[in-house]
Amino acid sequence: VQLQASGGGSVQAGDSLRLSCAASGPTFRPYTMGWFRQVPGKEREFVAAIKGSGGSTYYADSVKGRFTMSRDNAKNTVNLLMNRLKPEDTAVYYCAAGRQIIVSSISRDQAYDYWGQGTQVTVSS
Numbered sequence: 001v002q003l004q005a006s007g008g009g010s011v012q013a014g015d016s017l018r019l020s021c022a023a024s025g026p027t028f029r030p031y032t033m034g035w036f037r038q039v040p041g042k043e044r045e046f047v048a049a050i051k052g053s054g055g056s057t058y059y060a061d062s063v064k065g066r067f068t069m070s071r072d073n074a075k076n077t078v079n080l081l082m083n084r085l086k087p088e089d090t091a092v093y094y095c096a097a098g099r100q101i102i103v104s105s106i107s108r109d110q111a112y113d114y115w116g117q118g119t120q121v122t123v124s125s
Helices: none
Strands: 003-006 009-012 017-023 032-038 045-050 057-059 067-072 077-082 091-098 119-124
Touching (some): 032 077
Antiparallel strands (some): 032 091, 067 077
16 A cells, blocks of 8 residues: 655644545555654654544544544545644644554554655644
């Protein structure tokens, strides 16, 4: 599976952005998809995830209520709609894919097998 993230940019606090991640390969549906973010000098941080079957979503507390993750299995894409952005949301955002990820591991980056190249999101105050 190859992943291509897009949609990053520079915005003002309070604005919205939508990130997209396109996946190659015919077997997209079974994969759990996740978004992580990282700032220089810090560990990669879980943002959101969506299961392949059923489409259940999971969010970090820091983004719950502001970010919405969705997937379109027909188009092999996932999206992350980010509303009410804050300066602390500034990071490089990565999409990731993994199979058979149990819920208790869904926020762990080690659970994911494939990673996209990252897209920069910068939020200024």
